[in-house]
Amino acid sequence: xxxxxxxxxxxxxxxxxxxxxxxxxxxxxxxxxxxxxxxxxxxxxxxxxxxxxxxxxxxxxxxxxxxxxxxxxxxxxxxxxxxxxx
Numbered sequence: 180x181x182x183x184x185x186x187x188x189x190x191x192x193x194x195x196x197x198x199x200x201x202x203x204x205x206x207x208x209x210x211x212x213x214x215x216x217x218x219x220x221x222x223x224x225x226x227x228x229x230x231x232x233x234x235x236x237x238x239x240x241x242x243x244x245x246x247x248x249x250x251x252x253x254x255x256x257x258x259x260x261x262x263x264x265x
Contacts, residue, residue, distance in 0.1 A: 183204045186192040192203040218226075226232070 184201060186203040186206045187209055189206055192206050196202055
């Protein structure tokens with residue numbers, strides 16, 4: 180038997196409690212590396228020019244699995260733009 184139970188989110192901790200009747204000893208949320216810190220306006224402008232971004236944009240990093248709750252049609256209606264899968 181495990182000596183400790185840990186979860187990466189409050190949601191997963193709740194699922195463990197509901198399904199297994201066990202509370203997590205701790206919720207340890209993943210943290211992003213400092214590489215992903217806020218960029219300067221100059222750095223952002225350089226990226227916008229490189230990728231020809233002319234205005235508002237959305238960036239989703241990950242997979243388009245149904246469990247991720249990302250629907251491209253919903254995003255295109257929100258932004259008024261068409262969405263391409265790449």
